[in-house]
Amino acid sequence: MQEQFISYLKAKAQNNTSFVEEVASVLDIGYDAAYRRINLKTSISLEESVKLAKHYKISLNNLFEVGSQDTILTELSPKINNEKDLELWLKQSLINLSPLTKIKSATLIYAAKDIPIFHSLKDTFLTRFKMFVWLKDVDLDLTRSKVNFEDFINSIPDTLMQSAYALSDVYKNINITEIWSENTMSGSFQQVLYYYEAGLLSKEHALNICEDFEDVINHTEEQTILQSHIGSQNKAVYQLYKSDLHPLNNTIMVVTPYKKIFFSPYTVLNYFKVEHQDTCTHIYDFLQKQMANSKLLANTGERDRSVFFKRLHNKLSSLKDRIVIDEKMSFL
Structure with missing residues (x-):
């Protein structure tokens, strides 16, 4: 799930800075800490997910596809x-x-x-x-x-x-x-x-x-x-x-x-x-x-x-x- 989340964030990222630097800035953490989260070595907390979702203007519900396999959110x-x-x-x-x-x-x-x-x-x-x-x-x-x-x-x-x-x-x-x-x-x-x-x-x-x-x-x-x-x-x-x-x-x-x-x-x-x-x-x-x-x-x-x-x-x-x-x- 975190891998999917990170992939989606990359698609939304700005090109004027590195993705790692952007994540570090949004979460107010160091470069190394952001790098570990992006590379799945450290789990992203729910609070951090919400911050990132708000910054990139995405829906966590849509991203994680909440609901049955026969129901989709639009x-x-x-x-x-x-x-x-x-x-x-x-x-x-x-x-x-x-x-x-x-x-x-x-x-x-x-x-x-x-x-x-x-x-x-x-x-x-x-x-x-x-x-x-x-x-x-x-x-x-x-x-x-x-x-x-x-x-x-x-x-x-x-x-x-x-x-x-x-x-x-x-x-x-x-x-x-x-x-x-x-x-x-x-x-x-x-x-x-x-x-x-x-x-x-x-x-x-x-x-x-x-x-x-x-x-x-x-x-x-x-x-x-x-x-x-x-x-x-x-x-x-x-x-x-x-x-x-x-x-x-x-x-x-x-x-x-x-x-x-x-x-x-x-x-x-x-x-x-x-x-x-x-x-x-x-x-x-x-x-x-x-x-x-x-x-x-x-x-x-x-x-x-x-x-x-x-x-x-x-x-x-x-x-x-x-x-x-x-x-x-x-x-x-």
Whole structure:
């Protein structure tokens, strides 16, 4: 148990000092005493465990997997009911992901039912539209009101946008494996059409969002060819798989040399964070099987890759056509 605890702490440790020195500082003990605890020569007391858990912001219950083998403990993401909650959610996500930029071999696997959220956290109409959709789903006051997209974008707090940009910047400095299908963007396309036809999104802004979709497709294709994030400060790897077999569900798996963490969505943005290692290994193995039955688009050849992205462009063109043609025209 102590060995597992120490391994987990190492994954959470800062890189600006040695792990031994950090433990010694937290426990207020000498370097040699900290070294003996880290190397399992001296037992860590309950009081010391609590101090370390508080310092590294971890749950002892989750770590030691209290309960039956058929029951696991999960951590809930911050609940989102309004703009302030969304900003808190973005900041908490940043806290969760930032340590991965310091672990060279860490990887994030994203089985994308929808466009991965990190692709739509830039200074674009798409980002603002996604926030509009999310908050329409969770904010009862906004849902009941007839606030349209044009009114919404004029009231978005700057701090909310800055939190989104910060999370996007972190994402491109993590090794990422994404699994897409030809329907990964379809849900977002349908959202644009829904709000346009509902009269809550103008034709001009609907077409602006379509241009942002175009940029997402082109950007993703370029990264797929390069097999790296564009603009990454640490040359983080980017890989894109095309899945034709299994439905995707926005599952996120974080893999480090020390442990795995699994994020399972249960509402629009909220998720369960699972650290139970047997469960995480089970999900990881399933994702590996999904990738084995999918195509790594960097290796499939230019034809397969071009066909995949062309189909995304074709679906987007169909959306544009429906927006440009005024379907509200009367034929009577």
